[in-house]
Amino acid sequence: MRESTIMKIHYGTALAAIALVAVHILMRLTTNFADSLEYENVLANYKFLPYALMLELILILLSIHGFNGLRVILLELKQGRMYEKAVSYGCVAAMFGLIAYGSRTIIMTNMGMT
């Protein structure tokens, strides 16, 4: 992929994350902090489909943004053909890994498999 395409995605995911994380924080303000971490309340969040979908979206956006950011840091840390290839593929793999693991939690909880 062109570097400019990657960076458009990087900036785009950051902007979208600002909006969604703002909603996420506002939702948290509906109850006080201690209550929001109660077992039943946490489960209720995941069972409320629109909210669960939003959490999934934040997971995807920030995984893309975060792992691309990590790729950038690592590319600047050290140079070399093999190293740079390993960094790029490694970051994409880690990104899919994290999205898969997070999605598994969201989907299982949403379906009541707790």
Place this chain on the structure above:
Amino acid sequence: MAQVSIEDQSGETTLITLRIARYNPQKDDSKSFMEFEVPAQKWTTVLEAILDVKKNFDHSVAVRYSCRQATCGSCGMIINGKPRLACFTKISELNSNVVTVEPMNNFPIIRDLAVKFERLFDTHHKIKPFLIRDDTELETDAKEFLQSPEELEQYIQFANCIKCGLCNSACPTMAMDSSFVGPQALAQAYRYVADSRDKGKNSRLKIIDDSHGIWRCHFAGSCSQVCPKGVDPAMGIQFLRGYLLGFRS
């Protein structure tokens, strides 16, 4: 109106301590400093003080210079911690009796204050620093490519670059990323992309749109702070980014 007497103009001579970094990569393990007491007047430049040391104390100090008037771009060095041109920096403006000169950062040292410019010349060459178009002004009967003052204004500031490398020396990404194209070359890429006579925009943008290209600039802005010619490479880089993000065409 302020009266300026002859004494004021001639200025007093003060003795300052000039600390010169000495390093020969073929012999020395690390950089050391030699100190010299040199006379300085109001207008004495750091380069003049270094040449004074060469003439009167130690001829072996390695320093590169030529024009002595901020035009050739040879005498870049770190002066009291900041990348500057030695011929364009007066000792009096440093407000210190101790002046420390070191070779530029992010350049391999040849000896003492002289550094290798290969990387700068390579990256400068890479962005194609010439007008790209099929026709030429050089054919007989061909007219020169005309430009309006407004078109000239788009890039003329960036054409003032003297390739001194101070911006590359100040850039934090240059310090880490050995493949980074650097602020000097990026500013020159903008200089040609913004030139109405040039037709090579797409090929140039392609060259800098690389994993070690323009996107590795993280807006530190130190390049523009140290540029002695007011080029403002950081601004050129943001303008270039505009083309790649679709804000400019």
